[in-house]
Amino acid sequence: MTQIIYLNENSLEDASNRGINVPQYRKPPSTTKIGIVHIGPGAFFRAHQAWYTHQALKHKGGHWCISAVSLRSRGVSEALTDQDGLYCLAELDKETHFEVVGAIKEVLVAREQYAQVIARLTNIDTKFVTMTITEKGYCLNSQGELDLTHQDIKHDLQRVTERVSAVGILVEALSIRHEKGLPAFTVISCDNITGNGTKLKKSIVAFASQTNKKLSDWLAKGLTCPSTMVDSITPATDDALRDLISQKLDIKDNWPIKREAFLQWVIEDCLPSDRPAWEEVGAVLTQDVEGFEKAKLRLLNCTHSSLAYLGSLMGIETVYDAMQNTQLITFIEKMIDEEILPSIDGPKELDAKQYSQDILQRYRNPAIRHLLSQIAWDGSQKIPMRILPIIQQNLEEGRSVRLLCHALAAWMHFVRLRLAKDERLVDPLASQLEKLGKSCSGNAQSDVSLFLSISSIFPASLVANSELNSALVTAYKNLAPVLNNNQHSWFV
Structure with a gap:
């Protein structure tokens, strides 16, 4: 020996x-x-x-x-x-x-x-x-x-x-x-x-x-x-x-x-x-650390949160498990290519497309057990940093926000369902969200309006945007099959 x-x-x-x-x-x-x-x-x-x-x-x-x-x-x-x-x-x-x-x-x-x-x-x-x-x-x-x-x-x-x-x-x-x-x-x-x-x-x-x-x-x-x-x-x-x-x-x-x-x-x-x-x-x-930070927030943090909320609705436990789901992979790749990468004017030292592929490869690492439930914590703080700036820029520049709105609607469903089941919500705005959750009925139009009324998360310019409202309501409705375990073609 x-x-x-x-x-x-x-x-x-x-x-x-x-x-x-x-x-x-x-x-x-x-x-x-x-x-x-x-x-x-x-x-x-x-x-x-x-x-x-x-x-x-x-x-x-x-x-x-x-x-x-x-x-x-x-x-x-x-x-x-x-x-x-x-x-x-x-x-x-x-x-x-x-x-x-x-x-x-x-x-x-x-x-x-x-x-x-x-x-x-x-x-x-x-x-x-x-x-x-x-x-x-x-x-x-x-x-x-x-x-x-x-x-x-x-x-x-x-x-x-x-x-x-x-x-x-x-x-x-x-x-x-x-x-x-x-x-x-x-x-x-x-x-x-x-x-x-x-x-x-x-x-x-x-x-x-x-x-x-x-x-x-x-x-x-x-x-x-x-x-x-x-x-x-x-x-x-x-x-x-x-x-x-x-x-x-x-x-x-x-x-x-x-x-x-x-x-x-x-x-x-x-x-x-x-x-x-x-x-x-x-x-x-x-010379552009800020550009790298922006790319990280959009390509890593945004997709991380999207996986967390969508995966949680689908009953998936970890990031690695989420990356075994063909539909989720397709969604994330499509969101990156169509709605996130066009919003990034990265530093000259960064190949944003390659960086996005590196991130997806990280998610496939079987040795890292990263719980979706933990990534989902503190959504009211993370969403204004990770998702809303991309939506704001895409609306201003005439690009799609359809898939990003599915990620945002997934967070709304995540909050609503946890509160409906009397499960603990880890969030700085937990008390405010709990009051809101009691008023949610599952109706897309009224539920989305309730969430958009949280001024500390959603700026007035976004709340007033009809294109965002329409895309969010549609996404909220589209996720209904996921909640009923009928998960095919929910974002197409």
């Missing part, structure tokens, strides 16, 4: 001899320095940005290892410190592929190792800070600006003790660098926030301006915060994954991770020349 390898730098040679894909740049005596600090070392970061950096180190070298910093939680540090930051990545597809990722060289906890974190951020070798801290971690108000009333920001501005917010810690480190005559590091937000780079820089400058105008002026002129877009499904680590790593690789890994084969990292093309070779291992540098 093969002996289990306990993953760390000293075991890499043994793992390599057994045919395991390990990072050669981390084998002792490794001289690769830390050049990046990452705040928020969750699973997505380790499956995404750390993997891109790992690939850049493998293929192009450089001193770009990562110091991963958790603001409060000790979990990642406890799991990975004994492993010298190493972990196994399982890439899930029809076949599962494994490799050991070595980009992380240390894991710190700011709450317990504050001085070490500041020392790392102010080290001359640190040239980038990347972040995955979720939207909540930026302490923004409803206008997308730094919330000076947020308790963490108020605490950090008082500077009574060590700072606790990411923005506060970054400003402290940048202040020290400014005093020492060191250049500012580049800060890259990798969270799903529209215009994340712009909002992050404004927040950092706004925080600095509260205490040090000279510093805020320096940051306003010289701090680089590119906007980004990121994408890859990264399911949570479970014991089944740990057992799989143990069985397939004979490796004991405290915290392996898994993700789908598809991944995307789009970065605003304003990075300094001295950088990891991210763009040579799959990242895209562009």
Whole structure:
């Protein structure tokens, strides 16, 4: 029986001899320095940005290892410190592929190792800070600006003790660098926030301006915060994954991770020349991050929601299962070709047609169990972002909205039927929708009018559009056979 390898730098040679894909740049005596600090070392970061950096180190070298910093939680540090930051990545597809990722060289906890974190951020070798801290971690108000009333920001501005917010810690480190005559590091937000780079820089400058105008002026002129877009499904680590790593690789890994084969990292093309070779291992540098975001909302998010509502009405449980239904596939492909792609004037770096095919292939991944019921959550927030802008543009430009209206009508039926069955509705407008649902009768004209009366979802210009109203009523009627389990030709 093969002996289990306990993953760390000293075991890499043994793992390599057994045919395991390990990072050669981390084998002792490794001289690769830390050049990046990452705040928020969750699973997505380790499956995404750390993997891109790992690939850049493998293929192009450089001193770009990562110091991963958790603001409060000790979990990642406890799991990975004994492993010298190493972990196994399982890439899930029809076949599962494994490799050991070595980009992380240390894991710190700011709450317990504050001085070490500041020392790392102010080290001359640190040239980038990347972040995955979720939207909540930026302490923004409803206008997308730094919330000076947020308790963490108020605490950090008082500077009574060590700072606790990411923005506060970054400003402290940048202040020290400014005093020492060191250049500012580049800060890259990798969270799903529209215009994340712009909002992050404004927040950092706004925080600095509260205490040090000279510093805020320096940051306003010289701090680089590119906007980004990121994408890859990264399911949570479970014991089944740990057992799989143990069985397939004979490796004991405290915290392996898994993700789908598809991944995307789009970065605003304003990075300094001295950088990891991210763009040579799959990242895209562009002047039009917003164009990529628009394409993602329309080709990925819109079709995702459409599958969720239509599939749920048809009694289908997962995205993969939905993609086994010929009628749904035909509908989605037709909607993409006839109503979504014509609305996209994509960036020059994006082949929108190929991107749409890549998305459909992702949906066919048998290793990813993505529940339609979860995608269907929060429809009142998602529909105004994912579906209505396409409908609005197509109406203005004289294109069809017939299929998009079927997706919208499916959401209306989904809400109505869940409430009729006294099932829980996960939505910020749940109470309002519950009152509306009690008034729904199944009559297309009256039900559609009730839903269109929700002004926080539907703008007045759409409500007043006769073409939209007619298409929605027709779609609502067309879906009746689906509800009666007679599903042929419901959208033709």
